[in-house]
Amino acid sequence: MKRISVLMTYVCVSVIWYGLMTGRLAAQQLSNAASNHGNRFEQLGTLLSDPNIFRTASGAPGAQYWQQKADYVIDVEIDDEQQVLRGSETITYTNNSPDPLSYLWVQLDENEHAVDAENKRFASSSMRDDMSPRELHKFMPLEKGFGVRIHEVTDVNGNPLAHTVNYTMMRIDLPGALKPGARYVFRIKWEYKITDRNEEGGRGGYEYFAKDGNYLYTIAQWYPRMAVYSDFQGWQNKQFTGRGEFALAFGDFKVNITVPADHIVGATGECMNYPSVLTAAQLQRWKTAQLSAEPIEVVTLQEAKTAMQQKSTKKKTWTYEAKNVRDFAFVSSRRLVWDAMRVKDGIEGNQPMAMSYYGEEAYPLYNRYSTKAVAHTLKVYSKHTIPYPYPVAISVEAANGMEYPMICFNYGRADEDGTYSEATKYGMISVIIHEVGHNFFPMIVNSDERQWTWMDEGLNTFCQFLAEQEWDKNYPSQRGPAHKIADYMKLPKEQLEPIMTNSENIVQFGPNAYAKPATALNILRETVMGRTLFDYAFKEYARRWAFKHPTPADFFRTMEDASAVDLDWFWRGWFFGIEPVDISLDSVTPYRMQTARPSSAKADEKKAYEANLQTISRQRNLEENRSFLVDQDTALQDFYNKWDRFSYSARDEAAFQSFYQQLNRQEKDIYDGKITFYELAFSNKGGLVMPIIVQWNYVDGSTEIDYIPAYIWRLNEQYVTKVFAKSKEVASVQIDPFRETADIDEGNNSWPRKTQPSKFELFKNGNPEARGQSSGQNPMKAARQGR
Template sequence: MRTYKQLIATFVAALAIANLPFAQAQMQPNPGSNHGNKFEQLGTLLSDPNIFRTASGAPGAMYWQQKADYVINVEVDDVNQVLKGSETITYTNNSPDPLSYLWIQLDENEHADNAPNKVFDQSSLRERMSMDQLKAMVPEKKGYGVNIHKVNDGNNKPLKYSINHTMMRIELPTILKPGAKMVLNIDWDYKISDRMVEGGRGGYEYFAKDQNYLYTIAQWFPRMAVYSDFQGWQNKQFTGRGEFALVFGDYKVNITVPADHIVGATGECQNYSQVLSSAQLARWKQAQSSKEPIEVVSLDDAKKAMGQKSTAKKTWVYEAKNVRDFAFVTSRRLVWDAMKVNEGIPGNQPMAMSYYGPEAYPLYRRYSTKAVAHTLKTYSKFSIPYPYPVAISVEAANGMEYPMICFNYGRADEDGTYTEAVKYGMIGVIIHEVGHNFFPMIVNSDERQWTWMDEGLNTFLQYLTEQEWDKDFPSRRGPANKIVDYMKLPKDELEPIMTNSENIVQFGPNAYAKPATALNILRETVMGRELFDYAFKEYARRWEFKHPTPADFFRTMEDASAVDLDWFWRGWFFGTDPVEISLENVTQYRMAGGNPAKAQKERKEAYDNDLNTITRQRNMEENLSFLVEKDTSLLDFYNKWDRFAVKPANEENYQKFYSTLTPKEKDIFDGKIAFYELNFKNNGGLVMPLIIQWTFTDGSKEVDRIPAYIWRKNEGEVTKVFAKNK
């Protein structure tokens, strides 16, 4: 009899054996076979549907999400580069769960001296290295990170809290019941980082020539983390790559800056009459009806402010409804132009605006605001009508997005000229960052978990928008040929699209380009534009101002199109196989035909060809005298018989049969239609439709498209016959 320990050991071993191939079994339901793998349904690779999220991909009858409203007072110290803030958060627990603590995001702690992201990447030495490279390896205390000065409840009573790097847990004195609200009062400050040195999302850029700062203030205030039905608290640390998942709410933000600063922010300014000059206010009103960008703050205004450097202060008041975040730009060295988007967005006429410094003026004055407007209209066509009152593009030598405002690059050379690459790169990044208003600012996916759900979907729509800007737009991501070099890399350099952002080796190709390419192929080849566009719009409509997961996207695309796409998601999003299909062999066949005269003629030609050897040819060329010609007694019936003569009965029978054929049958019978047998081999492993282009002798071309389902019974090799009449 086995002992208790032996039984436990046997059970654990059996459990390990049973679970070892579980992940592979999900990807390979029929391992070892040439079929029954790639076309099986995704099964448990997707989360189970429930009362919160349906099997169709739509929000369920009991779907819920939390709400967080903010009133914030913030001041930017332009002398010491310090941000000071105080906020009141009103948090509403719409979940069915009682909560004993709340999680707050402190993203600015990514710059702290003890931040894990400063040490968790590999490093190595080489024989030749620059001083900057070596300095980066020497720890340095810079004093960055959030300083929390107060965390109180609505009655101003202190609350217990703990900070774990970029996450702060606030312990509640009593349980926050479903449907209840909690008020938090938090005071904090932090040293603003030099974004050009430290990197990151927010910070400042210093312009030594005129001794001014450009502040792009982002991910700057203590923000509520998401508590959701599919994962509870989203408390994955911010390390600089995986961006964020946040709660929708209403904002009122009072921003105090030097009096000669211009502020652009999420939402609408409530006190332009107090912070703008009379001339600027008049130009702002003019922009409300203009079809061309109007300089609210002119280049001359900006240059004048750059030299004066006021020590007085002004407070700009901004409000925003139903947004998931808030960001702003402030500087005295900003030109600001604006125009109304009068058409192309059902039910809305938002303001398109741009803020930029003198060095960006040659590019941004011509292109930026019009690129903003074009993006809003094109994305509205392919997803949902843009719902917000404003969209802003800020030139800040980077690329990052927030509700209604984004930061982009695009500066001219000192002489005002620019390269074509800078021009198209700038337009592309503006389209991309403004497009993020739709994904993920409105269709609010979790960027910490699934980068592709915002970057990939957005890059796909960026490609469509670029192509509607200019038919010759040099798009870098979206076309299939642009992803080949990445997808053919060795498997140990790849990971599936469905990979957490921190674990991706080549971030751009994986999270941006590959999903964008996949969706473009899905639209143009697998589904077709009509089915794809309807389903994609349905996904955006279902999940606007909500929190979707990958399963919701996958299911909606199938639910709204009646196209089974599990094979596509399995290959493109859960796998790393490349597309590599070879044409192994082509064989041509024609029917010999039944016309006796034609058949006999062909037989005679074949017979003569068989006899016509090189010896026979040269004998005849030499006028050789053959014996049967000299002695005719040697000629008998077989020498005189016409073996290829057509018998009248055969001709009559043929004509009777031929008269019963249809025109198509006659073409086949007469050999006018050729049959081509093509053999294909799936070398890469990713099953895809077959696209065959034929070039005929008359110079014309023809394309056949065979669905990917042709591989379902043999995923490695298939044969297909095509009939062509020329």
């Protein structure tokens, strides 16, 4: 332990300069590239768009904010024999912009399946030694007749409108400029072959069940729909290639859906004609469900099984209406069980219906969990954003996950004997929470998914984590906890890109667009800002931009504006950069006051004097009782051989006591050796600046946490020291003890260093599975079989 000779020393920061930057701020704008500071804490500046009359510097919509509106009246029919969708629509487009428009852009997402689709040509491919027939077929695209066939594009009077199809976008040329504030009404008639989702991929389509010869139709991105025209980018007409989802305008929908008479249809919005499409018993159950706080089966499993066998050849038309939504999707099949319940509390000003549609394969899981997971999601999200405003929220089991206003498609099927693994259970609950949660991001807070995937997927995944953690205290959340993103952040740089990257350009899509932003927000909430400040600011962002089109700058600015926390360093590092967190605790040096108390000072001098004399040779001479010359010949001894060099006088003691009595209590503790100063040295090996959380583990078994804000790195982004005064004896020091900063190397987080033993397997499957990670034959099945 080192001694300090200064009378009083308090906690201080010692900034040590070393080295030059090595270019670790890749993908960022460096303000002071040749220095070890002045980069990571600079304001975002030109990385954000300038505020204007449409979007303020505070992150709120501006005084002259505007957005377009698109209303639809659609008639659609599903041909259950040929798997063809035929539709006609009337679109009323309102130009609320200050710009005259000479043409309109309409999205045709189903063209992603066309044989000459752009996404089929630019995707890279390679060969392996072992290839399946399905993999080989991808190299030999066949003309299957997929893609949208436009039959008519006319004005409201039936006059043809010139139009040009460019892959998944169609430009409609107007006969004259659509002036600001004006409306234009036009009509489109189209059809397309519905694809097998399991074979062709994509968002909508059908699934065929060979065992009973029936289809499950999940119809999404199915109608020609208006692209967004906005103040920040004009037309968003970037092609749909299957990954970057969509930007859409809000509007009102009336949709008439014609399907086989024994099909059950669930859709965006509210059904206007249940009495004409349901049986009397089903209608009565629906009325009961509207009053129930527990799920009620409106269509039972037995009714679905009967319909699957009989297969009606008649038709029925279901009419749905939805107000102020940005999209419309629906499910149709005779295989569906339908249950529903009223969400009676937890949502201010609203009591929506939570509903689920599912087949017999999913019945053991969905009948127990789905609708209650829907209700739980609405309550938790409403608490953290805005109250859920729509009248219904629907979960459909369709062996996939995708979201639309008021309806989403999820997975979660049991084995044939009705059992399921724990992983399947929690995977199902998580995907339901996630997809229902998309009602808030981006269906209400309407960001541009084609450009910034993280603004809906990342924010939604963060809220999903909050909802999961309120479902079960032991919920095995896979995205959100900081340490779970560490493996991604330590990947080679060529496999990484900033969160602020267009979706088509991302290598590791799930970690980048879902997990990393969700983790970043969780770190903001728990570590950087604290829950109170974060929750208020996050809720304010949702309130400001509900039913509007926010950009990243609006989010970043609102979070700072509503919290008074400067977060530019955080956005710069987590969203604009690819550096990982790796803060190393390099050393811990204890210091204790070198006191002027005569007794203590002389005792310290004696100890030091004797330590200086001690050598191995002297020790062994003493052990051998060797006779020394000065002891044999006393004439060699003088004053110094007999002098007590460690004695002190009464005058020395009195002088000290006079000085000591003038000290305050804290100063006396220092002189009495009750306070030890610990100098901790940290190096930023990863590059991403973060707060430093220090846990002190004391000899008496107690612990204490000290929090060092990230600003400690502002004058030296590579190396800092920090001094702490402690009254207890420290046994060890640990940084980031709760794994809350996403540190990629925990081996350098402790003093003294801890050895991390590698694990090996003695017996195959000798240890129990981690919660939520069951695989292979599920434990429920084994228990039923008595094993």
